[in-house]
Amino acid sequence: MSHTMKQYLHLRNSHVTGVISLIIILLGAVHVKVAECREYDGLNNVEYPAINCRNHSAVLTDFGGVGDGKTSNTEVFRSAISKLSQYASDGGAELTVPPGKWLTGPFNLTSHFTLFLQKDAVLLASQDESEWPHLPVLPSYGRGRDAPGGRFSSLIFGTNLVDVVITGQNGTIDGQGSYWWYKFRNKQLKLTRPYMIEIMYSDQIQISNLTLVNSPSWFVHPIYSSNIIIQGLTILAPVTSPNTDGINPDSCTNTMIEDCYIVSGDDCVAVKSGWDEYGIRFGMPTRHLIIRRVTCISPDSAMVALGSEMSGGIEDVRVEDLTAINTESAVRIKTAVGRGGYVKNIFVRGLKLNTMKYVFWMTGSYGSHPDPGFDPKALPIISGINYRDVIAKNVTYSAKLEGISNDPFTEICISNVNIQVSEQRKKLQWNCTDVAGVTSNVTPLPCLLLPEKGNFNCPFPNDKLPIENVRFKTCSLKTVF
Structure with a gap:
């Protein structure tokens, strides 16, 4: 009997009637044979929520996987996903x-597919560069973030997919990023570092209930995609690690990020949509985004950053019930002359902040252009920015709001905010230039460009976005032998 014939899959069907006959048909189709009955601890009767359940299942060891932390399983994963x-x-x-x-x-993942990491399962990213395929630069960026050329593939990658779930029982994906951080800091890279998870041009994506540690660069990067749920992630990287953003929705529509805990060397959540002339030309905004119940620790970056690559536009972002501890800023807008695009209709409420450099921070001179080809006449539109119900303690600056000359940031609304400054507080708590808006019930007293206009609450939408109406199914890991 061939080696292939000795392999077998554990197949599950949602219907009890006809299970045996279906197993025989499917086993024949993939040329495998059921041998003796085996049990895997934790596989039976495990239930988990997902956007869709699967009729068929297999275990990595069925394809020859070796979990000793030393043997490469790259071809095992590729072969298993191809067959499934x-x-x-x-x-x-x-x-x-x-x-x-x-x-x-x-x-690479495939459509109508679930990757499930059991408790105590750890994916270790290879530090052998020869195992990492090279990809072209992203069209909305025009160059790599670390180097002008292409980029390394992400550890878990997918493009043009539908209905993909990456989940588990809080299993771990370890990017072993120190190898890449060293090379980046010492300018030894000719390609942009890998991301941990990147899904492109796809629809109906779930990434949930996992622990992600030490990504080479960004952790989770959905791009040019729609209908995305990111939920229950623990994301951990040293706060000194370079560009280890937690979750970066990029030119995506209808996305929900909730119930995550992030410790990062960069922005915990970074909302993006392309870079200068490339992003303007590509023209795909990020819109209809919910971020809620996220805790962030990032001493040198933002809890949520809008930009700086925002040239395709960012609109209808709803941020609520977030906590930041020892983080540079809360919800920050980053843009510059040459970006074009817009950031508009941003709604923030329910922030709890402790030990912050800034509560409110908007930057119109962020710079960081991909090349000299940007259009200096491409001015960003920043309008309709709403913050309410913020409690902040141990703060150095209440606000630094810096618009662009002849291109002010407008329709800023801030209400019901209590900021307790630290002993190291700066005398000028509100530093405002080229901005316009109103405030209500804000302490310390805001700058003159944001005058108090009576007692009111800044708006927050009452409607639900379509992604909030998605109902998870209860899936089971029961197997048939």
């Missing part, structure tokens, strides 16, 4: 990663 892709039209497939340390280079 044949079930996309028959209810999809699920690949379970059992407990162990699974060293791997990048692999």
Whole structure:
């Protein structure tokens, strides 16, 4: 009997009637045979929420995976996902990663697919550069973020997909980023560092209930995609690590980020939509975004950053019930002459902040252009920025609001804010230039460009976005032997 014939899949069907006959048909289709009955701890009767359940499932070890932390499983992952892709039209497939340390280079996902990491499962990103494919630069960026040329593939990558779930029982993905941080700091990279998870040109994406540590660069990067749920992630990187942004929705529509805990060397959540002339030309905004119940620690960056790459536009962002501890700023806008685009209709409420350099920070001179080809006449529109219900303690500056000359940031509304300054407080608490708006019930007293206009609350939408109406199904890891 061939090695292939000795492999077998554990197949699950949602219907009890006809299960045995279906198993025989499917096993025949992939040329595998059921051998003796085996049990995997934790596989039976495990339930989890997902946008869709799968009719078929397999375990990484069925394809020869070795979880010793030393053996490369790159080809195992690629082969397993390729074989499971044949079930996309028959209810999809699920690949379970059992407990162990699974060293791997990048692999691509498929549609109608679930990658499930069990408790005590650890994916270890390879530090062997030869295992990392090269990709072209993103069209809305025009160059790599670290170097002008291309970029390394993300560890978990997918493009042009529908219905993808990456989840688990709080299993871990370890990017082993120190290798890449060293090379970046010492200017030894000719390509942009890998991201941990990147999904492109895709629809119906769920990333949930995982621990992500030490990404080489950005952790989670959905781009040019829609209908995305990111939920229940613990994201951890040293606060000195370079560009380890937590979650970066980029030119995406209808996205929900909730119930995450992020410790980062850069922005905990960074909302983006392309860079200067490339982003303007690509013209895909980020819009209809919810960020709620996120805790952030990032001493040198923002809890939520809007930009600086925002040339495709950012609109209808709803931020609520966020906590920042020892973080440079709360919800920050970053832009510059040459960006073009817009940031508009931003709604923020319910912030709890402790030990901050800034509460409110808007920057119109961020710079950081991809090349000299940007249009100096491409001025960004920053309008309709609303903050309310903010409690902040141990703050150095209440606000630094810097618009652009002849291009002021307008319709800023700030209400019901109590800021307690630190012993190291600066005498000028509100530093405002080229901005316009109103305030209500704000302490310390705001700058003259944001005058008090009576007792009111800044707006926050009452309607629900479509992503909030998604109802998870209860899926099971039950297997058939």
